[in-house]
Amino acid sequence: MIDFSDEMLERYSRHILLKEVGVSGQEKILSARVLIIGAGGLGAPAAMYLAAAGVGTIGIADADVVDLSNLQRQIIHSTADVGKAKVLSAQETVNAMNPDVKVVAHRLFVDSSNIAEIISGYDFIVDGTDNFPVKYLINDACVLHKKPFSHAGIIQFKGQTLTYVPGAPCFRCVFPNMPPEGAVPTCRQAGVLGVMGGIIGTIQAAEALKYILGVGELLAGKLLVFDALTMNFRKINVNKAKTCPTCSEGAGIKLIDYAAPVCDLKKH
Amino acid sequence: MSEYDNYIDITAAVCPITFVKVKVALERTDDGKILYIKLNDGEPIQNIPRSLKDEGHKVVKIENNGDGTYGLYVVKNGL
Numbered sequence: 001m002i003d004f005s006d007e008m009l010e011r012y013s014r015h016i017l018l019k020e021v022g023v024s025g026q027e028k029i030l031s032a033r034v035l036i037i038g039a040g041g042l043g044a045p046a047a048m049y050l051a052a053a054g055v056g057t058i059g060i061a062d063a064d065v066v067d068l069s070n071l072q073r074q075i076i077h078s079t080a081d082v083g084k085a086k087v088l089s090a091q092e093t094v095n096a097m098n099p100d101v102k103v104v105a106h107r108l109f110v111d112s113s114n115i116a117e118i119i120s121g122y123d124f125i126v127d128g129t130d131n132f133p134v135k136y137l138i139n140d141a142c143v144l145h146k147k148p149f150s151h152a153g154i155i156q157f158k159g160q161t162l163t164y165v166p167g168a169p170c171f172r173c174v175f176p177n178m179p180p181e182g183a184v185p186t187c188r189q190a191g192v193l194g195v196m197g198g199i200i201g202t203i204q205a206a207e208a209l210k211y212i213l214g215v216g217e218l219l220a221g222k223l224l225v226f227d228a229l230t231m232n233f234r235k236i237n238v239n240k241a242k243t244c245p246t247c248s249e250g251a252g253i254k255l256i257d258y259a260a261p262v263c264d265l266k267k268h
Numbered sequence: 269m270s271e272y273d274n275y276i277d278i279t280a281a282v283c284p285i286t287f288v289k290v291k292v293a294l295e296r297t298d299d300g301k302i303l304y305i306k307l308n309d310g311e312p313i314q315n316i317p318r319s320l321k322d323e324g325h326k327v328v329k330i331e332n333n334g335d336g337t338y339g340l341y342v343v344k345n346g347l
């Protein structure tokens with residue numbers, strides 16, 4: 001058992017008081033390892049809540065530097081961080097929030113050559129990316145290596161999230177193939193209400209914590225769809241697809257780098 | 269009866285750290301064993317026994333120490 005200092009008991013008191021967490025649950029959180037891919041709109045709030053919760057090791061993977069246009073929603077970064085590597089900016093914020101948390105900074109683009117090794121060191125993966133090629137790769141790699149992960153996407157006033165655990169339907173059971181070029185704008189093109197990352201990314205953090213604690217019901221086999229304009233949350237049951245290109249029997253998935261649909265803004 | 273297997277004094281703590289400390293002490297107590305809790309009159313004696321019951325522990329005896337403190341004898345997971 002971890003020897004909780006008085007300071008730690010006070011920091012995590014509101015967790016320890018919960019019947020579903022308690023002392024042993026907080027110990028699980030403190031010894032958990034969660035990887036967040038993308039320190040952006042979704043990854044920023046997810047990382048911050050997981051840090052506050054005391055997740056012992058938080059990996060953050062991102063190759064980008066902080067841009068002024070990120071600050072409208074990526075609350076882990078500040079104005080003074082513009083131009084700084086996102087993983088470093090995120091690491092500084094987390095370190096300032098909670099000294100109990102160790103941040104592992106992966107400053108790289110996650111691709112088919114490195115994803116297996118990166119995810120192997122973690123218990124749970126949060127997909128906080130904003131592009132389809134990497135989302136499909138994360139799904140394929142997590143299914144192949146039997147890693148639970150939280151998928152999410154946000155655009156305009158809409159968001160969706162689904163949790164994969166080995167044996168449950170995967171993201172590609174629902175969305176088997178990447179949308180064709182131009183069919184779906186990326187949030188870079190279409191805009192996104194800043195709070196969408198906070199709402200959906202925080203749900204991803206909640207799923208990670210529930211998985212670590214082994215409590216409640218995960219969004220496994222459920223796609224949660226949220227519309228901020230109408231404030232409707234909808235939970236849609238999804239099933240394992242017999243023809244799923246990733247998780248169906250004999251799919252023989254190989255990790256590849258999917259081609260990114262060309263951004264309309266760049267084309268014209 | 270004044271026998272117990274484990275002991276915690278929470279008279280120096282304030283709510284909600286009082287119950288947090290009790291939970292830590294219970295974590296270090298085996299099922300069916302008795303934890304003795306020394307606590308203050310007022311809010312602690314009003315709330316701690318109820319919280320213990322909510323979590324499935326049995327308060328078997330309450331002693332008034334006569335100095336503004338109480339002693340609780342609690343059987344871990346005794347309910």
Ligand SMILES: [Zn+2]
Binds near residue numbers: 171173241248
């Ligand atoms: Zn599938």
